[in-house]
Amino acid sequence: MVVDLRSDTVTRPTEQMLQAMVAAELGDNVLGDDPTVQRLERMVAELLGKEAALFVPSGTMGNEIAIMAHTRPGDAILLDDQCHILHYELGGPAALAGVLTHTTPCVNGRIEAADMAQRIYKADDHTAGTALLCIENSHMRTGGIPVPTEHMRILAETAHARGVKVHVDGARLFNAATALGVSARELVADVDSVMFCLSKGLACPVGSMLAGTTEFIRSAHRIRKLLGGGMRQVGILAAAGIVALDSMITRLADDHRRASELARGIARAPGFMVNTDAVCTNIVFVTTEKPATETERELTDRNVLALALDSHRLRLVTHKDVNDSGVEQAIAAFHSIG
Numbered sequence: 374m375v376v377d378l379r380s381d382t383v384t385r386p387t388e389q390m391l392q393a394m395v396a397a398e399l400g401d402n403v404l405g406d407d408p409t410v411q412r413l414e415r416m417v418a419e420l421l422g423k424e425a426a427l428f429v430p431s432g433t434m435g436n437e438i439a440i441m442a443h444t445r446p447g448d449a450i451l452l453d454d455q456c457h458i459l460h461y462e463l464g465g466p467a468a469l470a471g472v473l474t475h476t477t478p479c480v481n482g483r484i485e486a487a488d489m490a491q492r493i494y495k496a497d498d499h500t501a502g503t504a505l506l507c508i509e510n511s512h513m514r515t516g517g518i519p520v521p522t523e524h525m526r527i528l529a530e531t532a533h534a535r536g537v538k539v540h541v542d543g544a545r546l547f548n549a550a551t552a553l554g555v556s557a558r559e560l561v562a563d564v565d566s567v568m569f570c571l572s573k574g575l576a577c578p579v580g581s582m583l584a585g586t587t588e589f590i591r592s593a594h595r596i597r598k599l600l601g602g603g604m605r606q607v608g609i610l611a612a613a614g615i616v617a618l619d620s621m622i623t624r625l626a627d628d629h630r631r632a633s634e635l636a637r638g639i640a641r642a643p644g645f646m647v648n649t650d651a652v653c654t655n656i657v658f659v660t661t662e663k664p665a666t667e668t669e670r671e672l673t674d675r676n677v678l679a680l681a682l683d684s685h686r687l688r689l690v691t692h693k694d695v696n697d698s699g700v701e702q703a704i705a706a707f708h709s710i711g
């Protein structure tokens with residue numbers, strides 16, 4: 374059996390999702406009449422306590438649409454120095470939105486309000502004004518650390534007091550909420566927009582959601598079309614999203630328990646280091662003595678797939694298609710490499 378821990382995006386749709394997809398009532402979503410998409414968008418708006426929501430093809434497109442909708446070319450945006458938007462979206466903010474990017478330090482998954490406030494610029498005759506702050510929750514590159522509700526509120530208040538909008542890259546928002554024991558709605562109560570992925574731990578084949586005010590979503594809708602993300606009978610995909618919201622959120626705690634077991638098991642293997650305290654959600658980072666790509670190959674030979682994210686750092690992500698015996702197999706593989 375291959376245990377695929379490269380990402381939670383490798384999850385296959387559930388039987389219930391496939392049945393819902395086959396049975397989905399469809400329309401032309403570019404003409405605005407796909408009832409299944411409409412239903413999913415209403416469900417998401419309700420779930421997150423926002424006025425409106427929009428189905429988008431990917432998390433990347435959702436983030437980039439949000440940046441474009443909240444800014445004008447020549448504005449500045451503020452990102453943490455470890456975030457997905459900065460590292461893995463191909464320079465989208467520059468290429469698509471034409472904005473200047475400032476960064477603020479991220480330590481253990483969080484940025485500090487004081488550091489952040491110092492890097493907010495007011496527009497004048499010489500300076501690009503900061504229009505948007507993006508917060509990633511859970512924070513992937515620091516190990517899936519969730520940012521607590523209270524800290525989200527402080528960051529949002531600090532930004533808003535300076536006229537800066539706040540977007541949340543919540544690709545794994547429900548993992549964060551689960552780990553913190555709060556609702557996703559509470560977690561994003563103070564921000565202007567939020568993106569989360571249906572295609573990761575929630576196990577849908579495709580899709581992400583963007584939520585915010587009616588006005589923001591109206592603008593996001595136009596930008597989605599501009600980027601080529603207007604899709605026709607996309608209710609086929611939205612149907613899986615509805616099943617995911619109904620049935621895949623409550624099981625995320627299982628992924629977190631398995632990630633924690635995986636971390637503790639690997640930490641005992643010689644040649645590898647794991648900060649087990651940092652494992653709160655479904656992501657485990659392993660520091661390797663050898664180059665991470667070498668360990669990645671050795672694991673692959675043992676039917677365990679991981680991702681070398683940095684020169685000496687491997688990422689493993691638990692998800693619904695990894696069970697307890699998969700976790701045991703992965704731990705055994707690390708011990709056999711030594």
Ligand SMILES: *Cc1c(COP(=O)(O)O)cnc(C)c1O
Binds near residue numbers: 436457458513544
């Ligand atoms: C995966 C991810 C994205 C982008 O999602 P895609 O659907 O892969 O484009 C954005 N932000 C974070 C933190 C992610 O982990």
